[in-house]
Amino acid sequence: MRVPRGVPAPRRRIELVEAWMAVVFDTAALARHERADALAAVASETVAAADVRFADRGRAHGRMEAWLFGPVEVLRTETTGLDVLRTPKHVRTTPAGLFSVTRQIGGTRIHEHFGIQEVLAPGDCGAIDHDNPFVSVMRGASISVSLRMSVDELELPGDIVRSAALSLRGSPLCPLVSSFMVDLVARADRIENDPGAADLGRAGVDMVRALVLSAAGAEPVEGIGAGLPAPLLLRQMETYLRLNLRRRDLTAAEVAAAHHISVRRMYRLWADQGLSMQQWIIGERLELTRRMLADPRHAERTxxxxxxxxxxxxxxxxxxxxxxxxGVGPSEWRAEARGAGGSVS
Known part of the structure; x- marks a missing residue:
C-alpha cells in the first residue's frame, strides 16, 4: 500500500486504511486512549516535524486522505482541537523543502507565519513555506484541503515564495486555485489513476507558481538599470549569476537590486527572451557539477x-x-568520465 510523503508507516495500532486509491488515516479506527498520540505523530510528520498540542486529548480526532498527482500531493484533513507548532529548531534539524497552498473548508484556523497572524475562515486560502517556522491553531473541528509540492518544483527563489506566503489572498488568481483544489479533491478517487493524472499535477504546479508570482508581485520603484538595453542587462545578470552560482541563499531580490531594477522587471526581461532565470541557473549548475564529477581533484567527494x-x-x-x-545519473557519468580519463564531454 502506498503511503504518501509525510505520513508515517503504521506503528503499533496506527492504522492506514485504503479507500479506493486514497490513503486514509482515521483515529476512529483506534482505541480512544491511543488517538491523541497517533494523531500527533501523523500531524507532526505531515509537516516534516512539529510540536503538536491538544485542547482536549480525550476528544482528539483526525482523518486524512491523500492522493498523488505526479509532482503534487493532494490532502484532505479533518482535525479537532489541534495546534501544530513548527519551530526554528524543527526547521534546522528536519528541513522539509515543501510549499503548500491550503483552503479552509470548515471551521476556523488561526495561522501565524513570518510574524504575521491571519484567521482563515471557510473559503479562505493560505500558504505555508515549510522551511520557515509557523503555528496553526485549530479550535473545534477544522476541515481543509491542500496542494503540496517540493519548493524545487516551483522553480522560484525563496524570497518570492516567502513574500507570497504573506499575501496569497490578495492575488486575483487565488479564487481560481482555490476552486481547482476543491474540484480536484471531489474527483480525486476517480481520476488518480487516469493516464492524464500526472499532467494534471504538473498543471497544478504551474497554477501555484502563477499564484505565487501574482501574490508577490508588488513592484518597487525602478532604478537606473531600467534604462539599459535588455540584452546588456541580461549579459550583466548572467555574469553576476555565474559569480554567485554556488550560493543557495541567492535571491531574486538580490539579483534585481544589484542591477537597479525591480523583481518584476527582471522576470519580464528573461521571459521576453523566452528564458527562465531559474532554469538558466539550474542549467549552469548542472554543467558545473558535470565538470566537477569528471575532475580527478574531486574523485573522493560524494x-x-x-x-x-x-x-x-x-x-x-x-x-x-x-x-x-x-540521460544518465551522476554516478554513471562519473564512472564514464573516469574510464575515459576525464575526457567525457
Whole structure:
C-alpha cells in the first residue's frame, strides 16, 4: 500500500486504511486512549516535524486522505482541537523543502507565519513555506484541503515564495486555485489513476507558481538599470549569476537590486527572451557539477557534496535534474568520465 510523503508507516495500532486509491488515516479506527498520540505523530510528520498540542486529548480526532498527482500531493484533513507548532529548531534539524497552498473548508484556523497572524475562515486560502517556522491553531473541528509540492518544483527563489506566503489572498488568481483544489479533491478517487493524472499535477504546479508570482508581485520603484538595453542587462545578470552560482541563499531580490531594477522587471526581461532565470541557473549548475564529477581533484567527494557545493538543495533533486538533462545519473557519468580519463564531454 502506498503511503504518501509525510505520513508515517503504521506503528503499533496506527492504522492506514485504503479507500479506493486514497490513503486514509482515521483515529476512529483506534482505541480512544491511543488517538491523541497517533494523531500527533501523523500531524507532526505531515509537516516534516512539529510540536503538536491538544485542547482536549480525550476528544482528539483526525482523518486524512491523500492522493498523488505526479509532482503534487493532494490532502484532505479533518482535525479537532489541534495546534501544530513548527519551530526554528524543527526547521534546522528536519528541513522539509515543501510549499503548500491550503483552503479552509470548515471551521476556523488561526495561522501565524513570518510574524504575521491571519484567521482563515471557510473559503479562505493560505500558504505555508515549510522551511520557515509557523503555528496553526485549530479550535473545534477544522476541515481543509491542500496542494503540496517540493519548493524545487516551483522553480522560484525563496524570497518570492516567502513574500507570497504573506499575501496569497490578495492575488486575483487565488479564487481560481482555490476552486481547482476543491474540484480536484471531489474527483480525486476517480481520476488518480487516469493516464492524464500526472499532467494534471504538473498543471497544478504551474497554477501555484502563477499564484505565487501574482501574490508577490508588488513592484518597487525602478532604478537606473531600467534604462539599459535588455540584452546588456541580461549579459550583466548572467555574469553576476555565474559569480554567485554556488550560493543557495541567492535571491531574486538580490539579483534585481544589484542591477537597479525591480523583481518584476527582471522576470519580464528573461521571459521576453523566452528564458527562465531559474532554469538558466539550474542549467549552469548542472554543467558545473558535470565538470566537477569528471575532475580527478574531486574523485573522493560524494555526489551529495558536489551537488551542494554547486548550489543544489539536496542530492535527490540534483540527481533527478542531472538524469533529465544528460540521460544518465551522476554516478554513471562519473564512472564514464573516469574510464575515459576525464575526457567525457
Amino acid at each position: 555526489i551529495g557534496w558536489i551537488a551542494r557545493a554547486s548550489g543544489f538543495r539536496d542530492a535527490s533533486h540534483f540527481t533527478r535534474r542531472f538524469r533529465a538533462a544528460y
